[in-house]
Amino acid sequence: MDYILVGIVALLGSGLTFFSGFGLGTLLMPVFALFFPIDIAIALTAIVHLLNNLFKLTLVGKKASTRTVLRFGLPAIVFALLGAYVLGTLTDIKPIYSYTLYNKLHEITVVKICIAALLTFFSLFDLIPKLKRLEIDTKYLPIGGALSGFFGGISGHQGALRTAFLIRAKLSKEAFIATGVVIACFIDISRISVYAKDIFKLGNQLNYKLLITAILMAFIGAYIGKLFLKKITINTIQVTVGFLLIIFSIFLGIGIL
Template sequence: MEYILIPIVALLASALTFFSGFGLGTLLLPAFALFFPVDVAIALTAIVHFSNNAFKFVLVKKHINWKIALQFGIPALLFSFLGAFLLDKITHANILSEYTLNGKVFQITLMKIIVALLLIFFALFELIPKLKNLQFPEKHLPLGGMLSGFFGGLSGHQGALRSAFLTKVGLSKEAFIATGVIIACMIDISRMSVYFANISKVKDALNLNLIIVATLSAFIGVYFGNKLVKKITIDTIQKIVAFMIIVFAIALGFGIV
């Protein structure tokens, strides 16, 4: 069953997140967790996620806006370590509520509520006409990187904040996708260096065949996403991002992700 469900999720998620810039890990981790212990599922997801971003980089690298990538990416990297450090200190200190649904326990935490509210705030910029044409000056990019990196280290949800900022700095659709990809690769390399110790501990439990199948499925999704991007406008991409941010924020606020 895992050889059917996980590749399908990987293919569809990678195609959709090619435009939004986030969501593959969010969708793929629960699929892996259905069949493997959580620590193994996290390792499997990290490997597929990194491989997928590396493949996207090869396809879109010529469109990267390096100035924006560095302005945003370097603060994101630095503050992701700060967020990860604080996570270790407050892992169980910020749980506001818990509830059970179909036998599974979900936790609502202060950090998830804060991130969810920030995401909805940014999504409204794409949905309210008076705010739609507003753009963030480049001088605010380091702040966006700090927020994205910090909450990425703290809760693992940095991609949505990254996309929310990048949609408002006047990038073309190709540059938006490519610049988001290189920033994601930077974050992935940083995270993989931290995850390596954990991956080595569970290496005997890793399913290499499933990793290959899921990665290839994600590559196929990226390939078709790259073909489709030529047929859509930046306005369509911004609407996709806004919709996914709101759905993601609601799920995050209720402790589902």
């Protein structure tokens, strides 16, 4: 049952992530947490997330905008390291509020509220017609990269914030997806380099069969997503991203994610 559940979530999450730029880690980590301690669940999710991004890189990487990758990605790498370092400090701050839902503890934290507020703000630019026509000057991309990398290093929730900036960067749908994948790889490698010592300590605690199942199903989800790429318009992606950002923000803000 555990293999089926993890496989289905990895497949659906990867397919969703192909277009939205976020979702795989958000969906997969809670599922892994059903079977393993939270630290192992985070490690397994991080590994699947990176390998899936590397696989997507082989599918669409050549369409990436080099200029956008550099302007957004380089600050993201630096601030992902900083965020991962700050994470150790923030863990000492007590949650604002805690509650139990279906026998599972959920916590509302300062970091989650900040990210949720930012994502809700950016989602309005994809849903409100007047705001939708606004264009973000490329000079602000480094700021987006810094924010995305920083919060990615802290909590792993970097994809949604990255997408919120890139979706307004005047890229084609192919370039939007490819650029997001390249930057995601940069951030994943950056933050995992900080987490690496904890991952190596897990050793035989890792369930390699379950990990391989998740990786393979995520690959399949990404491949299926690529097949549907030509049928999707950039407007459809914008609207989808807008709604997903709001849903993600709500669940993040109230401590579900």
